[in-house]
Amino acid sequence: MSATTYQRTGVAVRDLTLGFRLSLIWFVVIIAIAFAVIGAIVVSVRDPSTTESVWENSAYATRYFPLSQGIMLTAVYLPVAVASGLTRRTFGYAATIGVIGISGIMAVFEAAGYLVEYWAFDLTGDVPTYATPHLFEHGYQFWISVPEVWIVVAGNVAAGWLIGSAYYRWGWLGPTLALPLLIIPALVVEALMSVGWAGAAMDAMGFERPPTWLAVTSCLAVLAITLSGVHRFVRTIDIRPQKA
């Protein structure tokens, strides 16, 4: 990477951060409040002997909202980036950092939720239990929950970026037909990690999760291949004329 590309990537990342900042802040605030309210209601009406985690259900939101952000990356930001004098290569680097950054924020948010929930249960002498498999056993183990969520969400956002780029490049028909293929990176990461709903599904199908070290390194490899593949792909995309 040349010094100019490095400098321009930094500027582009700053611009992307400013662009995504508001929507991410709103998402975090809304989900936190929603689950605090839901949690309070559940606690007030639940059978005292049940200790099922409420926060665990937030995993759907923290996966699929960033997925939608990934889908929009190329369609919304590539034309603006190129029109603002960035190369596609620089956009690709910035978007890659964006994918990792967005999923990192979600991982910290999710882990913080597990931690708060653990403390809340601890106040009544209980320990939250989880309905689906995870790499961690207890909510306070943020050093495990952060990478778990980070990797899974990154797989989803990267797949979203691939899907959005394919739609921008080829229109709706081809990518819609190819959707099962385009979603593969997310499914592979989910299957290898075998956590959350995917872990439950793998359990139900009788598959055993690979050893954690193998799951994590394989997922990182899948992520690296996906991100570098999309990066190469976006470098070939022509900017479409926008409708006036």
Next chain:
Amino acid sequence: MSLGIDIQGLTVRYPDVTAIDDLTLRLAGGKIYGLLGRNGSGKTTLLSLIAAYRRVREGRVIVDGQEPFENERLTQQICLIREAGDVVIDGDSVGNILRRARLLRPTWDDDAAERLLELFELPRRRGVSKLSRGQRSALGITVGLASRAPLTMFDESYLGMDAPSRYAFYDALLEDYMEHPRTIILSTHLIEEVARLFEEVVIIDRGRLVAHEDTDTLRMRGAAVVGPAVAVDDFTAGMTVLGEQRLGGTKSVTVYGDIGEDARRVATDWGLELSPVALQDLFVHLTKGDHA
């Protein structure tokens, strides 16, 4: 600083049409060019290739000695404002769009942007989706001018702007160009409005180069002959007539073709007045034909 452009054998084929057909063109840096062509003549495609919005697949586009596609050094020095405003994201505010341009354009001028916001009465905090069509165009023009890119191109960027705003744009562009000379290309259909700005004119039709000359030379390719109707008719007999108007006994005929010194002397003797032809008349003549 300004950038020159060298286009060699450029061809762009779409599935149903050839948008650019073996185009060769050289534009020196530091001038204002008018890029004229009918709808579908390939103007936007050409500008998009120069600005690296699209990859060149046949032929070459060279800007300042290098190909611009994926060229980090060049792309930050090239600014193309298309009619729909690629620099504008619907959910953004005016202020955010200027903030992005300030970040990404190394030659950005904040003071110029402020002056243009004021000139076009653009509210900084308003969302882009709440701007009128003309205001969105004015925002694109603000970004284009304040970017101070050594190669700045406007492609029908005035869409929806009222006449006072368009004239304000032309004045602002000229003033800015005088203070900060650079290469500017204006693609437009409002030829007579903008003609005074052009130092050179490029006319393309169906992707092919029809004319590339400095504006005065091009306008001298024809003449408007004004005088007594009978004398005008006699003088223009056998010439290619582009248009004519009559008011009482006075007639004005626009003709295409060289008028030599001898003919000019005859015209003076006959009491006829010869003036350069209007660019728009020439353009219509040079590009008329079977267009679908």
